[in-house]
Structures are given as structure tokens and as C-alpha cells.
Amino acid sequence: MEMERQNDLNLKATELRLGLPGSDEQPEKRNNKRASSDMDNSSDGEKGDRECAPPTKTQVVGWPPIRSYRKNVIQAKKTEVDAAGMYVKVSMDGAPYLRKVDLKVHKSYPELLKALQNMFKCTIGVYSEREGYDGSEFAPTYEDKDGDWMLVGDVPWEMFSTSCKRLRIMKGSEAKGLGCL
Amino acid sequence: MSHDPAEMSEDDERPPPADRGRAEYADQVLENVLENVLVFLTCRRDRNSVSLVCKSWCRAEALTRSELFIGNCYAVSPARATERFERVRSVALKGKPRFADFSLLPPDWGAHFAPWASAMAGAYPGLEKVYLKRMSVTDEDLAVLARSFPRFKELALVCCEGFGTSGLAVVANHCRQLRVLDLIESEVTDDEVDWISFFPDGGTSLESLIFDCVECPINFDALERLVARSSSLKKLRLNRYISIGQLYRLMIRAPQLTHLGTGSFSPSEIVQQGDQEPDYASAFAACRSLVCLSGFREIIPDYLPAIYPVCANLTSLNFSYANINAAQLRSVISRCHKLQILWVLDSICDEGLQAVAATCKDLRELRVFPIDAMENNEGPVSDVGFLAIAEGCRKLQSILYFCQQMTNAAVVAMSNNCPDLMVFRLCIIPRYRADRITGEPMDEGFGAIVKNCKKLTRLAVSGLLTDRAFSYFGQYGKLVQTLSVAFNGDSDMGLKYVLEGCSSLQKLEIRDSPFGDSALLSGLHHYYNMRFLWMSSCRVTRRGCREIARQMPGLVVEVFSWNNNAQDRGEENDIVETLYMYRSLARRVDAPKYVEIL
Numbered sequence: 001m002e003m004e005r006q007n008d009l010n011l012k013a014t015e016l017r018l019g020l021p022g023s024d025e026q027p028e029k030r031n032n033k034r035a036s037s038d039m040d041n042s043s044d045g046e047k048g049d050r051e052c053a054p055p056t057k058t059q060v061v062g063w064p065p066i067r068s069y070r071k072n073v074i075q076a077k078k079t080e081v082d083a084a085g086m087y088v089k090v091s092m093d094g095a096p097y098l099r100k101v102d103l104k105v106h107k108s109y110p111e112l113l114k115a116l117q118n119m120f121k122c123t124i125g126v127y128s129e130r131e132g133y134d135g136s137e138f139a140p141t142y143e144d145k146d147g148d149w150m151l152v153g154d155v156p157w158e159m160f161s162t163s164c165k166r167l168r169i170m171k172g173s174e175a176k177g178l179g180c181l
Numbered sequence: 182m183s184h185d186p187a188e189m190s191e192d193d194e195r196p197p198p199a200d201r202g203r204a205e206y207a208d209q210v211l212e213n214v215l216e217n218v219l220v221f222l223t224c225r226r227d228r229n230s231v232s233l234v235c236k237s238w239c240r241a242e243a244l245t246r247s248e249l250f251i252g253n254c255y256a257v258s259p260a261r262a263t264e265r266f267e268r269v270r271s272v273a274l275k276g277k278p279r280f281a282d283f284s285l286l287p288p289d290w291g292a293h294f295a296p297w298a299s300a301m302a303g304a305y306p307g308l309e310k311v312y313l314k315r316m317s318v319t320d321e322d323l324a325v326l327a328r329s330f331p332r333f334k335e336l337a338l339v340c341c342e343g344f345g346t347s348g349l350a351v352v353a354n355h356c357r358q359l360r361v362l363d364l365i366e367s368e369v370t371d372d373e374v375d376w377i378s379f380f381p382d383g384g385t386s387l388e389s390l391i392f393d394c395v396e397c398p399i400n401f402d403a404l405e406r407l408v409a410r411s412s413s414l415k416k417l418r419l420n421r422y423i424s425i426g427q428l429y430r431l432m433i434r435a436p437q438l439t440h441l442g443t444g445s446f447s448p449s450e451i452v453q454q455g456d457q458e459p460d461y462a463s464a465f466a467a468c469r470s471l472v473c474l475s476g477f478r479e480i481i482p483d484y485l486p487a488i489y490p491v492c493a494n495l496t497s498l499n500f501s502y503a504n505i506n507a508a509q510l511r512s513v514i515s516r517c518h519k520l521q522i523l524w525v526l527d528s529i530c531d532e533g534l535q536a537v538a539a540t541c542k543d544l545r546e547l548r549v550f551p552i553d554a555m556e557n558n559e560g561p562v563s564d565v566g567f568l569a570i571a572e573g574c575r576k577l578q579s580i581l582y583f584c585q586q587m588t589n590a591a592v593v594a595m596s597n598n599c600p601d602l603m604v605f606r607l608c609i610i611p612r613y614r615a616d617r618i619t620g621e622p623m624d625e626g627f628g629a630i631v632k633n634c635k636k637l638t639r640l641a642v643s644g645l646l647t648d649r650a651f652s653y654f655g656q657y658g659k660l661v662q663t664l665s666v667a668f669n670g671d672s673d674m675g676l677k678y679v680l681e682g683c684s685s686l687q688k689l690e691i692r693d694s695p696f697g698d699s700a701l702l703s704g705l706h707h708y709y710n711m712r713f714l715w716m717s718s719c720r721v722t723r724r725g726c727r728e729i730a731r732q733m734p735g736l737v738v739e740v741f742s743w744n745n746n747a748q749d750r751g752e753e754n755d756i757v758e759t760l761y762m763y764r765s766l767a768r769r770v771d772a773p774k775y776v777e778i779l
Contacts (some may be wrong), residue, residue, distance in 0.1 A: 060612070061283075061284055061285065062280065062284045062285045062692075063283070063607050063612070063667065063668075064284030064551070064554050064583060064610045065282075065283050065641075065665075065667070066283070066550065066551070066554055066583075066607060067282045067283070067340075067366065068283070068284060069340075069366045069368070069394065070366075070501075070550065071480075071554065071669060073502060074502075074552060074554075
């Protein structure tokens with residue numbers, strides 16, 4: 001999961017990030033290697049000129065060492081789900097009819113919220129872990145796999161997109177209850 | 182020079198005419214005696230030793246060797262091999278270097294079976310068995326096999342590509358004595374040929390039919406009839422296009438099976454409640470000899486209880502395509518007291534591994550594959566499950582373990598608890614990751630493995646490793662034959678330690694590690710003892726590689742990159758993208774344009 005520095009959700013200002021639960025700072029000693037493309041001919045053994053860790057989370061060819069055959073099989077299982085798209089119904093309080101949005105198309109919360117705001121011509125406002133969408137006219141909520149209504153933004157995007165069954169854009173006053181859990 | 186018939190002479194000189202008859206007669210007797218004795222010698226290493234005694238022993242050994250094993254198809258030319266060994270009935274050939282599996286070898290690199298097929302067609306009319314691994318095999322090659330060898334009995338294609346169902350049809354149809362047709366992790370093109378229908382009518386001698394890697398639908402009716410008329414069939418591994426209902430029908434026709442690959446292990450249509458389904462458990466119960474179970478390619482866990490009846494006898498279980506959780510695994514594994522080999526996905530979590538450790542006291546081989554291959558902070562399995570295995574499965578000989586986090590302590594524990602370890606392959610997925618708890622490099626853990634596991638022959642490392650780890654490998658890894666390194670080490674010293682210390686090293690594959698020319702040149706004393714050296718994205722230059730080629734004419738030194746072509750060779754001081762070098766008695770004549778042979 002990447003640390004998303006997103007303007008829209010203003011997460012950095014609140015020093016909150018969308019990451020896996022429990023994934024705090026790691027005492028990682030990534031102090032010795034640069035990505036192979038950056039290799040120069042500096043002499044060996046000099047820890048001084050070593051760069052920071054190579055880019056994380058990027059796909060490196062052939063790593064981890066899993067046979068293409070096995071990778072394809074597991075990938076194929078994932079793609080079957082992917083190809084179908086992930087359309088969920090979106091309702092907005094006060095709107096006469098529902099819409100549908102494909103969660104697969106949007107890769108992050110800011111994108112999704114932007115799309116919803118465009119679709120319904122509303123302002124959803126800024127997310128904070130403490131206050132939810134406090135202060136804005138509307139708040140996005142969703143029904144998860146267990147049938148509970150949750151506030152959009154609390155969990156990492158991947159977790160949200162796989163558990164979201166439908167969306168509902170609630171009036172701010174009603175959503176206050178959700179923000180206080 | 183006179184030729185003394187009482188000696189075993191290496192001399193090729195002809196004796197004076199007067200003595201020639203006696204000398205030749207004595208030689209002939211000796212060779213006949215030798216041949217009759219050597220026929221019983223099957224071990225490859227012993228045969229190689231025998232052939233070094235003297236010329237006449239070499240000849241006798243060559244005449245009696247019936248199983249030919251060639252670990253690198255480019256180490257010798259087909260002509261030379263077939264000239265030396267005249268009476269071969271079984272051939273095993275290995276082609277591409279292992280890193281080809283991970284897309285590190287550009288396509289069309291080589292390892293073509295064709296020249297071998299045609300050489301053998303002429304030389305070995307009695308050929309019965311062919312085993313190919315990582316070779317490029319075409320339909321035409323398969324046709325040559327089928328046409329040229331009337332006694333052909335066994336074909337195994339492991340990690341091969343280049344052929345399709347039309348090639349399989351020719352083999353099925355022409356090889357009337359076929360006992361074994363094993364397609365394992367190979368890429369098979371769907372030519373839309375119904376190859377199963379090409380087996381001849383009437384009883385077959387089939388003992389093993391493995392096609393779980395074939396990614397195209399099968400004519401089920403033809404398969405069912407084939408199984409029904411193959412009374413010797415012991416091993417059957419189905420592909421994922423076979424539903425559980427179809428599996429049932431096959432199992433009741435073949436209760437004598439010892440090895441079964443279950444196919445999809447799910448129904449072909451949505452099963453409604455109240456639908457009548459066959460009694461799958463009884464079909465399994467009827468297979469009293471079943472010891473090896475695999476498949477489960479699209480498993481619906483509800484059907485797992487069907488396999489309970491065979492669990493007590495299972496020695497090998499492959500769940501590595503089955504996305505099951507800890508509880509589901511436990512329901513099966515708690516019954517598998519005799520299990521020796523287990524392959525699983527990490528969906529079973531540390532908890533699942535604890536269940537394995539609790540029951541499978543006889544476990545020899547464990548492989549844990551990741552569902553999610555991305556680098557993460559956490560994963561479903563970690564040092565916790567690893568430690569449980571170390572404490573519970575003391576007879577472990579071989580482990581392959583993918584995880585996101587590991588500790589030195591857990592690895593040290595395994596080194597102390599599992600003295601029989603021969604193969605240790607630990608893949609910490611995030612590159613350069615340190616000990617989860619201490620933040621230190623993983624040097625001490627891997628070091629303990631080479632130090633304490635006195636039988637260790639194969640090692641694959643990962644995580645944050647400094648040159649110190651490599652010093653341990655060189656110091657203690659005296660039996661290590663195969664070593665895989667990726668994103669490890671600090672400097673040339675790392676590789677030097679290994680090349681100077683690991684006296685049994687045969688196969689060394691390294692990627693993305695800071696080893697350069699100085700390290701490369703420190704292995705000159707050893708490269709003729711090795712099968713190959715692979716170094717990609719390291720720091721060796723063209724100049725360094727050329728120096729090796731100059732000093733060691735018995736090596737083929739290949740240098741290549743994905744974007745290379747003949748016009749664009751690069752400077753001497755340029756770092757080469759990939760170096761692949763191997764001992765060889767032949768020159769490559771079929772290298773693609775992007776391969777430069779120095």
C-alpha cells in the first residue's frame with residue numbers, strides 16, 4: 001500500500017495516512033543499495049555514497065522468483081474478478097434516482113470522491129480520522145460485506161474496494177453519527 | 182613398441198603383426214567382461230569415474246551406458262554425445278538456465294530440442310525414454326520422436342515450451358507402447374486438436390498421464406474411455422477444465438491410482454441446494470493406494486471433506502493452487518500423519534503452519550507460495566509460522582518459503598532443529614529487508630544454516646545481507662552445490678568469499694548484486710568444476726568477461742541484454758546486463774543476434 005500524499009483529502013496536514021492497519025514505521029536498514037540502473041563505478045566498500053533504498057512497491061522484473069506459470073495462474077484468478085469491473089450502486093439523499101460507479105476505475109479515494117462530486121454536483125469535503133467529513137454538506141458512506149454502514153475513508157483503498165457493496169451519500173447532519181464511532 | 186596383452190594398455194599403437202591376433206583377442210575378452218560388469222552400474226557419478234580409468238574402460242563404459250544425462254544441452258554437441266555413447270535407451274536433457282523461469286532470459290534464446298531429436302533419431306533406434314527440462318520443443322520435434330523410435334515408452338516435458346496439442350496428438354497416436362506422458366509446468370499451445378482422442382483404441386500401457394498444466398479444454402468422454410481402457414494407470418493429473426463431477430467419474434474407473442491431480446475440484450455449474458451430487462468421499466475412499474494428491478485448481482472448500490478418507494495414507498499433498506484458510510487447511514492436515522511433502526499457498530497463514538507443525542512429524546519437504554507477490558509490510562505468513570515448522574518438523578530436508586517478514590532467531594532455530602536440511606530457500610519478498618525485530622541484517626540467520634546444517638547442498642538467500650553473510654557461506658558451505666543470490670551483498674568481497682570457499686559449487690545464479698570484475702576473476706580456479714555461472718544486473722564489465730573467456734577456452738561466455746543487437750555491442754568498460762557462462766566442449770552455433778559470445 002502506498003503512502004498517498006493527496007491534496008484533496010488533506011491527509012498530510014493531519015499526519016494521517018491510508019496504510020495497512022498496524023503498519024507503522026519500520027526500522028528498516030535500507031542503507032546500502034541503489035537500483036541497478038543507478039549503478040556507477042564508485043569503489044567498493046564505501047558505504048558513504050550509498051543512496052536510499054530503491055523504489056519500493058514498484059514491479060521489479062522476475063521478483064519475487066515465482067515461475068511465470070504460477071504467476072499467470074494466480075493472476076488469472078484475480079483477473080476473472082477484475083475483468084468484470086466492480087460496479088456499485090450510489091444513492092444520494094434527495095436525488096430521484098441512483099447511479100452506478102465502477103470502483104475498479106478509480107484507484108484511490110480522492111479519485112472516487114471527485115467522481116462522485118461530479119456525478120451528483122455536490123461537495124463532499126475533507127476527510128479526517130477524527131471528524132469524518134465534519135463541516136461539509138454531504139458525507140460518503142458505504143455498505144460493507146457484513147451489511148454495516150461505514151464511513152468512506154477509514155480503511156485502506158484495497159480493503160474498501162473489495163468490501164464495498166453499495167454507496168450512499170448522506171446529508172452531513174445524518175452522517176455525524178457515523179463520524180463519532 | 183610391443184603391445185603386452187597382460188597389461189591394460191592405454192596405447193593405441195598397433196602391435197607387431199605376429200602378436201596382433203592374441204592381443205586383440207585378449208582385449209576383446211577384457212572388454213566383454215567389463216561390459217558385463219558395467220551393465221549393472223547405474224549411478225552417473227560412478228560411471229564418470231569408471232570412464233576415467235583408461236581408454237579401454239572408457240570404451241566399455243560408453244558401450245554400456247544406457248541412461249544419458251546432459252545437464253546443459255550446450256555443454257556438448259549432439260553429434261559428439263551420440264558418437265561416444267552408442268547404446269542409449271534413456272536421455273535426459275536440460276536447457277535454459279533457471280532464471281529463465283522469472284522472465285530474465287530474453288525469448289528465443291535457444292535450448293532447441295530439434296538438433297538432439299534428429300541426432301538421436303539416427304543413433305538410438307532403441308530409444309525408450311526422453312526427459313526434457315527447460316527446452317524449446319516444437320510439434321515437429323515431437324513428430325520426430327514419435328516416428329523414429331518404435332519402442333518409445335516415456336516422455337516427460339518439464340518447464341518446456343514451443344509445442345501444442347497437435348504435437349501431443351502425434352505422440353499419443355504413434356507411440357503404441359507409451360507408458361508415461363508427463364507434462365509438468367509446460368506451456369502448451371491450444372491448437373484445438375482433441376489429442377486425447379488420438380490414443381489408439383484398445384488397451385493401452387499407460388501408467389502415468391500428467392497434463393495439469395495444459396490450459397485448454399479436454400474431450401472428457403474420450404478421456405473417460407481412455408482411463409477405462411488403461412488398467413495400468415497409476416498416475417493421473419487432470420487440468421482445471423475437469424470439474425469435480427467429471428473427476429468422480431474418472432476415479433470410480435481407476436481406484437488403483439496412486440497419484441491424483443484433481444483438476445478444478447469444483448462443479449461446472451452452480452449447484453443449487455437440494456441438487457443430487459455424487460458421493461465424492463466414497464470415490465476417494467475406494468482409492469486405497471492413493472498417496473499423492475494435487476490439483477484443487479479452482480477449489481470450493483465445501484468439498485474438502487471428500488478427501489478425508491485418503492488423508493491418513495497421504496505422503497504428498499499439493500495445495501499450492503488452493504486459496505484456503507487456516508481452518509480449512511487444519512481440517513485436512515490434522516488427518517495427514519504420514520505426510521512428507523506439502524506445498525501450500527500462504528493463505529493458510531501462520532496459524533495454518535502451526536497446524537502443520539502439530540501433525541506432520543514426518544514432513545520432509547515444505548513449500549509455501551505467496552498469493553500476493555507485492556512487497557508489503559505484512560503478510561499472512563512470517564517468522565512465526567516458520568518457527569512453528571522449525572520446532573514441529575524436525576525431519577525437514579527441503580524448504581521453500583516466501584514471506585514479507587523474517588527474523589534471524591527463527592532461521593537460527595531451524596538450523597538447530599532440522600539437521601537433515603539439504604535445501605534451504607528463503608525468499609523475503611521485500612528486497613533488502615532486515616530482521617523484523619532487531620533491524621539487523623539477516624547474516625546470522627543464513628550463516629547459521631550453512632554452519633549447522635551439515636548436509637546442505639542448495640541455498641537461496643534474500644533480505645538484507647552484508648558481505649559477512651557471504652563469508653559464512655564460503656567458510657561453512659563446503660557441500661553447497663547450488664547458490665541463488667538476489668539483491669544481496671556489499672562488495673566484490675561477497676562473491677570472492679563464495680568462489681574461494683564453496684568447493685562443491687556447481688551452479689551459481691546472481692542478480693542485482695554489487696559484484697564486479699575483480700570478484701569474477703577470483704573464480705578462475707573453479708569455473709571448470711561448475712556447470713554454469715549467471716550474473717545479471719551486477720557490476721561485471723565486458724572487459725572482465727572477455728578476460729575470463731581469454732583465460733578459459735573451455736568456457737562459453739555469453740553476454741547479452743534485452744535491447745542488444747549485433748550492431749550495438751557497447752564499450753569494453755560498460756557493465757553487461759547479463760553474463761551467462763558454462764563449461765562446454767562445443768561452440769554455440771544457434772545463438773540469437775542479441776547474444777554475444779566472447
